[in-house]
Amino acid sequence: MSSTNIMRIAVDAMGGDKGPAEVAQGVHAAARASNSRYLLVGDPVVLEPALARLAPVCANIEIVPALQVIEMDDPPATALKRKPDASLVVAARLVKERKADALVTIANTGAAMAVSLLSWGRIKGVDRPAIAVPLPSLKGTVVLLDAGATVDCDPNNLYEFAIMGSIYAEQVLGIPNPRVGLVSNGEEEIKGNALVKRTHALLLQNLQGHAPFHFIGNVEGRDIFRGNVDVAVCDGFVGNVVLKTGEGVAEMMLQMLREELNSKMWMKPLVAPLRPSLRRVRTRIDYAERGGAPLLGVNGICIIGHGRSDHYAVANACRAAERAAQHTLIETIRQRICDTPPPPPEPEPRGA
Template identity: 70%
Template sequence: MPVAKRIAVDAMGGDRGPAEVARGVYEAALHSTSHFYLVGHPDVLQQELKKWHNRPKNIEIVPASEVIEMTDQPAVAFRKKPDASVVIAARMVHEGQADALVTIGNTGAAMAVGLLTLGRIKGIDRPAIATPLPSLTGGTVILLDAGATVDCDPNNLYEFALMGSAYAEHVLGVTKPRVALLSNGEEMNKGNTLVKRTHQLLLSASQMEAPFEFVGNVEGRDLFKGQADVVICDGFTGNVLLKTAEGVAEMVLSLIKQELGRHIWMRPLLAPFLPAMRRLRTRIDYAERGGAPLLGVNGICIIGHGRSTYYAVANACRAAEKAVEHNIVEVIRSRVCKAPLMPPAT
């Protein structure tokens, strides 16, 4: 029998409060053999757990007296709140009491705590958040970095390519993942200085038996067409891109509502389309794909969207279980060891 995975969940983060997180963990625990630690204010969490008639035995409360708020400065919060729920959860992973950390709190804080508590994998200079995105072909595209490292050099991006392809191969089951570089044009002479230099570096790497296939530049427009399995960019651009995609999808859906709601007589006609609209929402909803792993840190750390519903929290827990199952930290460590060492790009 396999050993039960142990998932430490920061129960105090997220825009919807601890009740939502607790419910998500409850849903995940019902269908799982993993053991879940719900880290946060014991009184608050005890009250949530009391609401359930059949409390699963694989949920345990771990007390934490402090909370890092969404408005807290990440690095300051880490120093000043050693008993914050996310810090305790990270410490459990570092000390081997848990196999993975899940948080939907302050992303900056999650990153700082993950990095400072768990440390980096040897050979990785900067971590990256690897966000799964839907593609029109029905598959998943991994975009990294989604905001962990806002100022990058070409070697950082090369490391992102190594980590992202390791994740796509081992967790998502893609053989020889295709890695693309996000740019403002497909041609290799397109891009800002960072992208042009990175393009050269990735070209050299792929001639030196890199464990991925470099397929060149990709534009934002083609990101969702499934031409690549992994798309790399600096964390600033990646974060702007993701939030723009979210904003546009929301805008289009809200314009559809406005347009279709224009005439009252139309409303009853809409009924047959509601399941289709729900499926649509599901297909573009970040919650479906759960949290994004913070790759490059020496431990498994899954970061969810601050607006996560219980459903998204449950999916983030599943992402954590998968990362543990496929031992993603070891996979990255061995990939970095074996990958061609690139000279600093010029």
């Protein structure tokens, strides 16, 4: 956190499907509504004219030059060494050197993970990082983690994800005392694969004395989208499958709706006035709208936006980064993980 309490947000301007001008527009929108300082990292030849087109001039946006770009097919693990002047690497370095309080990127997720992990290391006490994705539900935003950072997990990893996800939901999304659920194939305690059963038993045992989060038990995929849980915890493989299944079903339904409502000429005058409502449904379910996913567990704030983010989504990701920095997210995670007694010897899972 900056000593003057004005947050400094480093934004990797060169990532994303829509190009740097779109990122600049998103940052401009966020900067107008805030007194944070924005460090827009990328090629000045592209970024200066992009910013110049946006009115009014925002004095709190500064361009930081970085002339390399990490492409989608660059191997993430070597990006840091091979492209030291890439916009993502420069932005991460600003955070490491305490010249910025948070990093926002819509570069590829693998590169964002590798660069922030290698530049900053992990928070002391955290074993593995997790990507916490905000998902839509009938009752507001639900945090799903891990969405792909750590595909093979042990119960202790999931336990740490629960702590980190709970803190993020409370501090950044403003959900008081968030309900934490374990994603399983049924709500009953005996349901789950070996990992989930072991984790469930560990959580119940751990929570008897000291409760670092509000555990409500197993939840199913349906519970996430009904909003019956605030933080849904799973390994990175399962989380990624949930995320992409959700995107796939949403995409399929929108396409079917389009086909049905465009199938007859006589429908057009009826559908036209309804378009704003149909668009609103689309907006409500669009993950890209929800403002970026934090990579939790690394020793710095890193908010990763969807590759197809538009300026609106970039602005949301910037606001999430500001809130995370204001709330000293990293300090809270470090303290909560340190304060939590190490897990006891693993109990026998019930139903085993």
